[in-house]
Amino acid sequence: MARHLITSAIPYINGIKHLGNLIGSQLPADLFARYQRARGNDVLFLCATDEHGTPAELAAAKAGKPVADYCAEMHKVQADIARRFRLSFDHFGRSSSPQNHALTQHFAGRLAENDLISEVSERQVYSIADGRFLPDRYIEGTCPNCGYDKARGDQCENCTKQLEPTDLIDPRSAVSGATDLEVRETRHLYLRQSALKDALNDWIDSKTDWPVLTTSIAKKWLHDGDGLRDRGITRDLDWGIPVRKGTEDWPGMEGKVFYVWFDAPIEYIACAAEWAEANGLTEADWQSWWRTDKGAEDVRYTQFMGKDNVPFHTLSFPATIIGSGEPWKLVDHLKSFNYLTYDGGQFSTSQGRGIFMDQALELLPADYWRWWLLSHAPENSDAEFTWDNFQASVNKDLADVLGNFVSRITKFCRSKFGEAVPSGGQTGAEEAAVVADLSERLDRYARFMEAMEVRKAAQELRAIWVTGNEYLQSVAPWTGIKSDPDQAAMQTRFALNLAHLFAVISAPFVPDASAKILTSLNVLEPIWPADLQEFLYTLGPDHPFTVPDVLFAKITDTQVEEWQARFSGGQSRKGAEGEAEALS
């Protein structure tokens, strides 16, 4: 039995994610996890909320709540939506957990011992009124280049010129509008990633089976310009993991916290510790997934993420792990996705553009979204969501091809033979041909799923559904029953077993529909078809079943028009990044 450790990029805490976020990491990760479980493998599938940093603080302030309370609430909201999308996390953790505090401090300590941490003095803008240092993007002022009065400290959005906060004319705090700003000296820790450049390069070179998208991004960061740069791992904030060297104080770092990018990926590990605690397991149990000296040498670790997250997962996080000198598991396979676009532009949290997870579920059940998103996953390039395409795909694939097949065969059987699998007849050449065809297709489907070729897997799965309709159309039991009832009974029995097959193998894509079909067919313990020939005899004569309700209602033109208007962009969820409107 293979062991699969699977993590999805962890979503930021400050609001509900949109469909682009969903298909970029969590959903394909779930598909893979469900598939591996269905094949009988041992799976630990982890995800969490990424809770630290300035956006969380500001979102909490806006909501008028202490940041810890805000994060706890938003974590529940996100967990609930994930559950409703049937994301089958073994644990949905929090980067603010005690486990992550301890591990982050531990890693920092190890890195310091290995001389991979340096201390750098920096000058940063401090807002006296706010009582805090301001990150560059939270300073606003007039652009010295074009005169735009809402330029940010890192860049002017009007003329796109890159700026330093000190370039701004009449700078003010974007948090409070305060103008009493000053530049203060502050000391920060840097991770000396540059010292690990060769180690990282060798490691990435050893990954010959990674997607081009992944390696090209990693290589660019490694070799572009001056090469891999050292990165600050601390910030002058209140909300975060206090800077400590393992369990000891870190002189000169009092009152500072780790920068969110440093502690967030460590949550992948800490989340396993949270999982163990939540399930009454021991440290040895979770370490058997993460420590190659404690049982994880046979674990295959796969990460899922959007392309914007690739540098962190190929360089920064591995630098932390390699730099620790301890035998933690490094990622084996890394599956990255491009963006889903909406009406030609990006989905945007800050501009409220596109469809958000909670809104999607108000319109239609999870399976509809899961199927469309997965079968159109932005694997090789950006993919575009349009309502017309969504309607056409879902109606055709789910309602007409799969749903209608289950409906037609169960109803036919009920009307001619009653609600039990009919007996009589012997399978012949026609059925043997279907078995041969399906065996080949099932094999391809499995290979695509193993390789995480999501779109191709969906395409193959759909072709398998079509096989069922082809078979019925070809043998036409509704005609044959008049002259040879035994033959028609056998054909009906065979087709009911096909419905069973479809339910079992479709579960990773459309878990709810799959469960409904299995319930109707009275199958309590679905088992993946190892031997197809044998599997298609699972439902034998007299096995009772019921006709399921309509599995997938079609999306009407009226609905599409209404939704198109409602989500025409910018109206549904306006506001700056970090707003808590999603909570209401």
Place this chain on the structure above:
RNA sequence: GGCGUUAUAGCUCAGUUGGUUAGAGCGAACGACUCAUAAUCGUUAGGUCCCUGGUUCAAGUCCAGGUAACGCCA
């Protein structure tokens, strides 16, 4: 500005290391069937593979230059 990705049928996309008449699904037209969610199944039509030039016996595929779209720039 630098860099990256992409460009194939009306639409959404496949096209392995260069190798016959460039493929699939949807949509369209026509036909078959009537068990089924007016669903299904079959047949057919539809392409200057963004442009220009180059390498080669052979280029959708490799190289150079251009054009356009999208993205990233810590």
